[in-house]
Amino acid sequence: MEQEKVVIEVNHICKQYKVLKKGEGIKGALKGLVTRESRLVPAVDDLSFQIKAGEIVGFIGPNGAGKSTTIKMMSGILTPTSGEILINGMDIQKKRKEVVRNIGVIFGQRSQLNWDLRLGESYELLRHIYQIDKAQYEETLDVMDQILGIKELLDKPVRQMSLGQRVKGDLVAAMLHSPDVLFLDEPTIGLDISSKYALRKFVKEINEKRKTTIILTTHDLADIEQLCDRLIIINHGHLMEDGNLSEIVNRIAPYKTLVVEYYDEYAPEHDKCELCFHEENVAKYRFGKKEITAARLIEELSAKAQIKDVSIEEAGIDDIIRVAYGQ
Amino acid sequence: MSRAGxxxxxxxxxxxxxxxxxxxxxxYGNILMQSIIMLASAYFWKALFKNSDTVKGVDVDTMLIYTVVSAMISVVLTCNVERRIMTSVDKGTIAIDMMRPVNVFGVFLAEDIAGITALVFQNMLPILVIGCLFIKLPTPAGPAHFALFLVSLFMAFWINWLIACMFGMIAFWTLNMDALIQVKKHLIRLLSGSIIPLWFFPAWLRNILEWLPFAYLYQLPLDLYIGKYPVSSAQCQRGLCVQLLWLVLLTMGFLFLQKRVTSKVMIQGG
Amino acid sequence: MKLLRELFHYLDVTAANIKIAFLSIIEYPANIIGWLLSNPIQFLVGFATIQFVVNEFGAINGWNYGQLAFLYGLSVISHALSMIFFVNGWFMGWWVLDGEFDRMLTRPMSVVYQFFFTNINIFGITDLVPGVIVFAYGCQKIGFCFTLANVFQILVLLVGATLIRGGVYLILGSTSFWTRSAIDFGAFTQELFDKTTMYPISMYPEAFQFILTYIIPIGWVSFYPVSGLLGIENGLANGQVATWITLFAGILTMLVAAGFFKLGLRRYESAGN
Incomplete structure (x- = not known):
C-alpha cells in the first residue's frame, strides 16, 4: 500500500471565539450601548493529527464540540487562533490560493450553484475559476456521469431541481477541478434515503477511482459505518478518540449485548453482566468480552429461567458515542 | 380593544x-452619518446665502433651523412596516400572522412606534445637540407655531405610516417591490421639502405638490416651526385642513385595503 | 510572465462573471424595468431641485448651472459604475453574518476580487442613464469640447473616481468583521457621496475640505478633477494633473481598503457559531 504520504498535518491548533455578554431587559440594552463585555470561548483546544492520502476520515462529536470549526480551519475558511495546518506540506493560511486549488468543499444545505441558471452555467464558471481545460473538464464530467448520471441535468435550471438533484450537482461542482482532498461538512443533513445513498456511493467511488482523500463531519452514524476507515471523535474542542472504527469499539466499548426472550416475565440477574433492559419477556444483558463468553452466559441464564430465543448485538458506534461523550 | 389586546x-x-x-x-453609525449629512446641508445653505440676505422671505438663520428640524423630523418618519409586510408575504408567514387574535397591522404599528421611541433617544437628541453646537439653536417661531407644529407632526407621522403600510400591501399582489420602494423613498425625499423647501420650486410644480400628501410630511410641519406664515393666515389653515383631509382619505384607504387583503389571505391562505 | 498569466486569468473569470450576470437578469425582466424607472427618477428629480435653487440664488460658490450639471453628471456616472462593480460593499454585514465568505475562501482567487465580481450588479446600468443625460446637458450648456485628450481625461477620471467610491464602500463594509452586525451602509453612503460629489466642496469649511481631500479622498471623485478640467480655481490641483491624482487616489484607496478587508477576514467566523 502506498498510503503513506501525509496530506494533511494539523499541529496544535486552537480556536477561540469572542462572545458578547448581553444584559437583560431595557436596562441591559441601555448598558450595552456604552459598555462592551465579552469573553473568549475556546471552540478547539490544542488539536493535532495527521491524515494520509486516500483515507476517508469521519469527524463526530456532539453539537458545539468543535468539529465544524476544525473542518473549516482545515479548508481555509477560519483562521486558527494559534497552531498551523499544512496541506500537501503548505500552510493553508500563508498559501491559501495555492492550497485550495487542490481541495474541494461541500457544506450540507449550502449550495455553490447559481439558483437562477442552468447547472451547466455554474460549471462553466467554475471551469474558468479553476482554469480547467476543456478536455479535462469533459473527462471529469464523463467520470461523474458514470457515478451520478449528471449529464442529463446539465441543461436544467437549478431552481427547478429536486433536492437530490441539487446535491448531485453540488458534488460534481466540488470535484470538477479534481481535488486531492474533499471536505464534507454534514453532507447528508436533511437528505432523503436515496440521496444519502447516492452521496455515499459517490464518496466511496471517488475515493477508490481517484484516490481522493475525504474528510467529513456528520451526525449520521450510518455515514461513518459505511464510509469511514478512520474515526476522530471530538468533544469540548479536544480529540477524544482517533483510530479505526472496530479498534475504537474494542477499546472503549469492549462489550456485547445479549438479547434474551423468556417464556415468562421473570428475567434473572447475573453477577458478571448488567441487566440493562427489561420489558415484558425480553431482557438485554451487557457483558464484557473478557468477563464471560456468550455461550457461558446463555447456559447459566437458562438454568434460572426458560429461554425462548437469543440474539447477540455487537457494540456499535452508538455505544462508542455514549461512552466518549460521557452520556 | 380589550385589555389583553x-x-x-x-x-x-x-x-x-x-x-x-x-x-x-x-x-453610533447612524448618529455620525446623519450629523455629517445635516452639517453638509447647513453649509450648502450658508454657501448659497453668502451673497443674499433673504430669499423667498427667508434668511440664512431660518434656513439653518429648517435643516436641523428636518433632520429631527426624519426620525419620527422612519418606519419599517412595508419591509415587514414584504418579508412576511415572501416567507409565507403572513397567513399565520393574520390568524392570530391580535391585528397584525397593530403589531407592526407597535413595532414602528417602539423603533421611533428608541430613535428619539438614540438619534433625535444627539442630532439636536450636534445641531445646537455646530449649526444653530433651533428655536421655534413662537408657542402657537410650536403647538401647531406638534399637531401637524403627529398627523405627518400617521400619513407616513399609512402610506408605507398601504404600499407594503402591494406585496400581496406583486412580489418584487425593491424598485418601487426606492421610487417612493426618493419621491418623498425630494418632493416633501425635506432637503430643499418647496418654495424654491417653480409655481406650477408647487401647485401640484400642494395637493399631494408628500408636502404634508415635511414641508407643512417645517413651515409651522420656522413661522413661514402667521398662525392665523390662510396658508396655515388651508395646510392643516388638507393634511387632515389626507389623513382621513388614507385611513379610509387603509381600512378598505386591509379588508381586501384579509379576505384574500383567508381564501388563498397567503 | 506569471503576473501576466494571473492577470489573464482574472480577466477571463471576469468575462465569465459578466456573462452570468447578464444571464441572471434576463431571468427577471420585470426587475430591470423597475430599476430603469426608479434610478433615473431619483437623479433627474434630484438634479431638477438643484436647478430650482440655483435659479433662485444664481450660483453655488461661483459654479454656474452648466458647470454644476457637468459635475453632477460625472458624479452620477461614477456612482453608476461603482454600483455595477462595488455595490456589495454596502451589504457586507449580511455576507459576514450569513457565512457567504466560506465559498470564496475555498476558491483559488483573491477574496476581494470574488466579493466584488462574483455578483456584478448589472442593474447599475440604470444609474448610467440619468448620469449621461445630465452630463450631456452640462456639456452642451458650457460648450465642452470633446477632443481626444479631453475624452481620455474623463475616462481616467471615471476609473479613479469609481475606485475611490469602491474603496470607501469596502472600508465601511469591512467594519462588519469587527461589529458582526448587518448594517446597511447604502442609504448613508449615498447621501454622503451625493452631498460631497454633486456640489463643489469649496462651500464647506476648511477642516471638512481638508478631510475630504487628504483623509477620505472623496474630493477627488469629482470636485478637483472637474474643476481642473473646466479651469475653475480649486486652490490645490488645477489642470490635467488633477485627473491623474484622482486615478492615483483611487488605486491607493482601493489598496488600503483591500488591506483593511484582509485584516478583517482573519476575524471571519463563518456562520452559525
Missing amino acids: IRVYLQVYKTQIIRSMTYKFEV
Missing part, C-alpha cells in the same frame, strides 16, 4: 425597543 401591543413595543438598542454600532 393592549397588553400584547405593549409587549411588542417593549421587546422592539430592546431589540433596536442592541445594535450599538448601527446606533
